Amino acid sequence: MEKNRDKVQPIRKPFRIRDFAHETFMARLIRRLVVPITRVWFGSCKVEVLNEELFEKYVRLDVPVVGGTWHRAAIFFLYYFGRFRPMIMISQSKDGEMLAQYTAGHGAIPVRGSSSRGGRYALERMVRHLKSGGKACATVLDGPRGPACVAKKGMIILAKLSGAPLVPVMWSASRTITLRHSWDKTVLPLPFSKVCVDVGEPIHVPADAKGEELEHYRRLVEERLNTMMAEVDRRCGYRCQS
Numbered sequence: 001m002e003k004n005r006d007k008v009q010p011i012r013k014p015f016r017i018r019d020f021a022h023e024t025f026m027a028r029l030i031r032r033l034v035v036p037i038t039r040v041w042f043g044s045c046k047v048e049v050l051n052e053e054l055f056e057k058y059v060r061l062d063v064p065v066v067g068g069t070w071h072r073a074a075i076f077f078l079y080y081f082g083r084f085r086p087m088i089m090i091s092q093s094k095d096g097e098m099l100a101q102y103t104a105g106h107g108a109i110p111v112r113g114s115s116s117r118g119g120r121y122a123l124e125r126m127v128r129h130l131k132s133g134g135k136a137c138a139t140v141l142d143g144p145r146g147p148a149c150v151a152k153k154g155m156i157i158l159a160k161l162s163g164a165p166l167v168p169v170m171w172s173a174s175r176t177i178t179l180r181h182s183w184d185k186t187v188l189p190l191p192f193s194k195v196c197v198d199v200g201e202p203i204h205v206p207a208d209a210k211g212e213e214l215e216h217y218r219r220l221v222e223e224r225l226n227t228m229m230a231e232v233d234r235r236c237g238y239r240c241q242s
Helices: 002-006 024-043 052-060 071-084 094-105 119-131 154-162 212-236
Strands: 046-049 065-069 087-090 109-112 136-140 166-173 176-178 187-189 194-199
Touching: 024 071, 024 094, 052 194, 065 071, 065 154, 065 212, 071 094, 071 136, 071 166, 071 187, 087 094, 087 119, 094 109, 109 119, 119 136, 119 154, 136 154, 154 166, 154 212, 166 187, 166 212, 194 212
Parallel strands: 046 194, 065 136, 065 166, 087 109, 087 136
Antiparallel strands: 166 194, 176 187
Protein backbone atom coordinates (compact mmCIF):
# COMPACT_ATOMS: atom_id res chain seq x y z
CA MET A 1 0.00 0.00 0.00
CA GLU A 2 2.78 2.40 0.89
CA LYS A 3 4.46 1.72 -2.43
CA ASN A 4 1.26 2.51 -4.35
CA ARG A 5 0.76 5.69 -2.36
CA ASP A 6 4.26 6.90 -3.16
CA LYS A 7 4.01 6.04 -6.83
CA VAL A 8 4.39 9.13 -9.02
CA GLN A 9 1.27 9.70 -11.11
CA PRO A 10 1.76 10.76 -14.75
CA ILE A 11 0.94 14.39 -15.51
CA ARG A 12 -1.95 14.65 -17.91
CA LYS A 13 -1.59 17.49 -20.38
CA PRO A 14 -4.77 19.25 -21.53
CA PHE A 15 -5.89 18.40 -25.06
CA ARG A 16 -4.88 21.11 -27.51
CA ILE A 17 -5.46 20.93 -31.25
CA ARG A 18 -2.20 22.73 -31.95
CA ASP A 19 -0.26 19.86 -30.33
CA PHE A 20 -1.28 17.78 -33.37
CA ALA A 21 -0.55 20.44 -35.98
CA HIS A 22 2.19 18.30 -37.51
CA GLU A 23 -0.20 15.51 -38.36
CA THR A 24 -1.73 14.98 -41.77
CA PHE A 25 -5.21 15.34 -40.29
CA MET A 26 -4.55 18.96 -39.29
CA ALA A 27 -3.05 19.79 -42.68
CA ARG A 28 -6.12 18.35 -44.38
CA LEU A 29 -8.49 20.17 -42.03
CA ILE A 30 -6.88 23.53 -42.75
CA ARG A 31 -6.56 23.06 -46.51
CA ARG A 32 -9.96 21.40 -47.08
CA LEU A 33 -12.07 23.32 -44.56
CA VAL A 34 -10.45 26.47 -43.20
CA VAL A 35 -9.02 27.69 -46.52
CA PRO A 36 -12.26 27.24 -48.54
CA ILE A 37 -14.32 28.86 -45.76
CA THR A 38 -12.04 31.89 -45.51
CA ARG A 39 -11.92 32.17 -49.30
CA VAL A 40 -15.71 32.53 -49.42
CA TRP A 41 -15.82 34.61 -46.22
CA PHE A 42 -13.14 37.13 -47.19
CA GLY A 43 -14.20 37.04 -50.83
CA SER A 44 -17.57 38.49 -49.84
CA CYS A 45 -15.87 41.67 -48.58
CA LYS A 46 -15.62 44.77 -50.75
CA VAL A 47 -12.00 45.93 -50.87
CA GLU A 48 -11.05 49.57 -51.40
CA VAL A 49 -7.37 50.25 -52.13
CA LEU A 50 -6.46 53.70 -50.82
CA ASN A 51 -3.31 54.19 -52.89
CA GLU A 52 -3.99 52.67 -56.30
CA GLU A 53 -0.81 54.02 -57.89
CA LEU A 54 1.48 52.34 -55.35
CA PHE A 55 -0.64 49.18 -55.43
CA GLU A 56 -0.25 48.92 -59.19
CA LYS A 57 3.49 49.62 -59.09
CA TYR A 58 4.52 47.38 -56.19
CA VAL A 59 1.80 44.72 -56.03
CA ARG A 60 0.42 44.10 -59.50
CA LEU A 61 3.59 44.67 -61.53
CA ASP A 62 6.24 41.97 -61.68
CA VAL A 63 8.95 43.70 -59.64
CA PRO A 64 10.78 42.33 -56.58
CA VAL A 65 9.48 43.80 -53.34
CA VAL A 66 9.68 43.17 -49.59
CA GLY A 67 6.35 43.52 -47.79
CA GLY A 68 5.66 44.15 -44.14
CA THR A 69 2.60 44.52 -41.93
CA TRP A 70 1.52 43.99 -38.32
CA HIS A 71 0.61 40.59 -36.89
CA ARG A 72 -3.01 41.63 -36.31
CA ALA A 73 -3.49 41.93 -40.09
CA ALA A 74 -1.94 38.61 -41.16
CA ILE A 75 -4.97 36.31 -41.61
CA PHE A 76 -6.78 38.49 -44.13
CA PHE A 77 -3.61 39.56 -45.96
CA LEU A 78 -2.48 35.95 -46.46
CA TYR A 79 -5.75 35.41 -48.31
CA TYR A 80 -5.69 38.72 -50.18
CA PHE A 81 -2.07 38.64 -51.38
CA GLY A 82 -1.84 34.86 -51.82
CA ARG A 83 -2.78 35.14 -55.52
CA PHE A 84 0.50 37.01 -56.13
CA ARG A 85 2.53 34.03 -54.81
CA PRO A 86 4.73 35.85 -52.26
CA MET A 87 7.18 33.98 -50.05
CA ILE A 88 6.10 34.42 -46.42
CA MET A 89 8.32 33.94 -43.35
CA ILE A 90 6.44 31.99 -40.67
CA SER A 91 7.75 30.87 -37.30
CA GLN A 92 8.80 27.28 -36.59
CA SER A 93 6.32 26.92 -33.72
CA LYS A 94 3.31 24.58 -33.75
CA ASP A 95 1.03 27.58 -34.23
CA GLY A 96 3.32 28.55 -37.11
CA GLU A 97 2.78 25.13 -38.70
CA MET A 98 -0.96 25.72 -38.82
CA LEU A 99 -0.38 29.16 -40.31
CA ALA A 100 2.00 27.68 -42.89
CA GLN A 101 -0.72 25.27 -44.04
CA TYR A 102 -3.18 28.15 -44.28
CA THR A 103 -0.63 30.27 -46.18
CA ALA A 104 0.11 27.56 -48.73
CA GLY A 105 -3.61 26.90 -49.17
CA HIS A 106 -4.11 30.48 -50.32
CA GLY A 107 -1.25 30.32 -52.82
CA ALA A 108 1.68 31.88 -50.97
CA ILE A 109 4.99 30.13 -50.30
CA PRO A 110 5.77 29.59 -46.61
CA VAL A 111 9.38 29.57 -45.43
CA ARG A 112 9.93 28.65 -41.80
CA GLY A 113 11.89 30.89 -39.46
CA SER A 114 11.62 33.93 -37.19
CA SER A 115 13.67 36.32 -35.08
CA SER A 116 13.79 33.70 -32.32
CA ARG A 117 14.56 30.55 -34.36
CA GLY A 118 15.59 29.78 -37.93
CA GLY A 119 15.55 33.41 -39.06
CA ARG A 120 18.94 33.35 -40.79
CA TYR A 121 18.01 30.34 -42.93
CA ALA A 122 14.68 31.92 -43.87
CA LEU A 123 16.35 35.22 -44.80
CA GLU A 124 18.87 33.42 -47.02
CA ARG A 125 16.05 31.63 -48.85
CA MET A 126 14.19 34.90 -49.31
CA VAL A 127 17.25 36.67 -50.70
CA ARG A 128 17.74 33.84 -53.21
CA HIS A 129 14.04 33.95 -54.09
CA LEU A 130 14.10 37.68 -54.88
CA LYS A 131 17.40 37.57 -56.76
CA SER A 132 16.31 34.61 -58.88
CA GLY A 133 13.15 36.24 -60.20
CA GLY A 134 10.73 35.84 -57.29
CA LYS A 135 8.21 38.64 -57.07
CA ALA A 136 7.76 39.29 -53.36
CA CYS A 137 8.74 38.26 -49.84
CA ALA A 138 6.98 39.37 -46.68
CA THR A 139 6.25 38.75 -43.03
CA VAL A 140 4.70 40.37 -39.97
CA LEU A 141 7.20 42.85 -38.59
CA ASP A 142 6.19 42.41 -34.94
CA GLY A 143 6.17 38.60 -34.95
CA PRO A 144 6.38 35.99 -33.79
CA ARG A 145 5.33 37.06 -30.27
CA GLY A 146 5.42 40.85 -30.15
CA PRO A 147 5.36 43.29 -28.61
CA ALA A 148 2.53 44.34 -30.90
CA CYS A 149 3.21 47.13 -33.39
CA VAL A 150 6.94 47.25 -32.64
CA ALA A 151 9.01 46.37 -35.72
CA LYS A 152 11.89 43.94 -35.72
CA LYS A 153 14.79 44.27 -38.18
CA GLY A 154 14.32 41.09 -40.24
CA MET A 155 12.66 42.64 -43.30
CA ILE A 156 14.93 45.69 -43.06
CA ILE A 157 17.90 43.36 -43.45
CA LEU A 158 16.17 41.51 -46.30
CA ALA A 159 15.58 44.80 -48.13
CA LYS A 160 19.25 45.67 -47.61
CA LEU A 161 20.58 42.31 -48.85
CA SER A 162 18.20 41.95 -51.80
CA GLY A 163 18.08 45.55 -52.98
CA ALA A 164 14.27 45.35 -53.13
CA PRO A 165 12.19 48.16 -51.61
CA LEU A 166 10.36 47.54 -48.33
CA VAL A 167 6.68 48.38 -48.79
CA PRO A 168 4.42 48.61 -45.70
CA VAL A 169 0.81 47.44 -46.09
CA MET A 170 -2.14 47.66 -43.70
CA TRP A 171 -5.89 47.10 -43.67
CA SER A 172 -8.95 47.72 -41.54
CA ALA A 173 -12.66 47.07 -42.04
CA SER A 174 -16.05 48.61 -41.35
CA ARG A 175 -17.24 45.55 -39.40
CA THR A 176 -14.81 43.19 -37.70
CA ILE A 177 -14.13 40.44 -35.23
CA THR A 178 -11.25 41.20 -32.86
CA LEU A 179 -9.57 38.37 -30.96
CA ARG A 180 -9.12 40.47 -27.84
CA HIS A 181 -7.33 37.82 -25.81
CA SER A 182 -4.59 37.31 -28.39
CA TRP A 183 -1.36 39.28 -27.84
CA ASP A 184 -1.70 41.01 -31.23
CA LYS A 185 -5.48 41.62 -31.12
CA THR A 186 -5.94 39.74 -34.41
CA VAL A 187 -8.61 41.34 -36.60
CA LEU A 188 -10.89 39.58 -39.10
CA PRO A 189 -13.35 41.38 -41.38
CA LEU A 190 -16.94 40.23 -41.06
CA PRO A 191 -18.60 38.87 -44.25
CA PHE A 192 -19.78 41.58 -46.67
CA SER A 193 -17.91 44.31 -44.81
CA LYS A 194 -15.88 47.06 -46.46
CA VAL A 195 -12.11 46.54 -46.21
CA CYS A 196 -9.68 49.43 -46.70
CA VAL A 197 -6.21 48.35 -47.86
CA ASP A 198 -3.40 50.89 -47.73
CA VAL A 199 -0.03 50.57 -49.47
CA GLY A 200 2.66 52.88 -48.10
CA GLU A 201 5.56 54.63 -49.75
CA PRO A 202 8.51 52.28 -50.37
CA ILE A 203 11.54 52.35 -48.09
CA HIS A 204 14.89 51.81 -49.80
CA VAL A 205 17.57 50.45 -47.48
CA PRO A 206 21.17 51.04 -48.68
CA ALA A 207 23.34 47.94 -49.17
CA ASP A 208 25.97 49.32 -46.78
CA ALA A 209 23.53 50.28 -44.00
CA LYS A 210 24.43 49.03 -40.52
CA GLY A 211 24.13 49.88 -36.85
CA GLU A 212 22.31 53.15 -36.22
CA GLU A 213 21.31 53.47 -39.86
CA LEU A 214 19.48 50.13 -39.74
CA GLU A 215 17.80 51.27 -36.53
CA HIS A 216 16.70 54.44 -38.35
CA TYR A 217 14.95 52.37 -41.02
CA ARG A 218 13.42 50.10 -38.39
CA ARG A 219 11.90 53.11 -36.63
CA LEU A 220 10.82 54.56 -39.97
CA VAL A 221 8.81 51.50 -41.05
CA GLU A 222 7.35 51.16 -37.54
CA GLU A 223 6.17 54.78 -37.53
CA ARG A 224 4.85 54.51 -41.07
CA LEU A 225 2.87 51.34 -40.34
CA ASN A 226 1.39 52.78 -37.17
CA THR A 227 0.37 55.94 -39.05
CA MET A 228 -1.22 53.83 -41.78
CA MET A 229 -3.01 51.68 -39.19
CA ALA A 230 -4.46 54.77 -37.50
CA GLU A 231 -5.65 56.11 -40.85
CA VAL A 232 -7.38 52.95 -42.09
CA ASP A 233 -8.93 52.43 -38.63
CA ARG A 234 -10.23 56.02 -38.72
CA ARG A 235 -11.70 55.58 -42.20
CA CYS A 236 -13.44 52.36 -41.19
CA GLY A 237 -14.52 53.52 -37.74
CA TYR A 238 -12.60 50.67 -36.11
CA ARG A 239 -11.72 50.89 -32.43
CA CYS A 240 -10.04 48.08 -30.54
CA GLN A 241 -11.16 48.01 -26.93
CA SER A 242 -8.93 46.01 -24.60
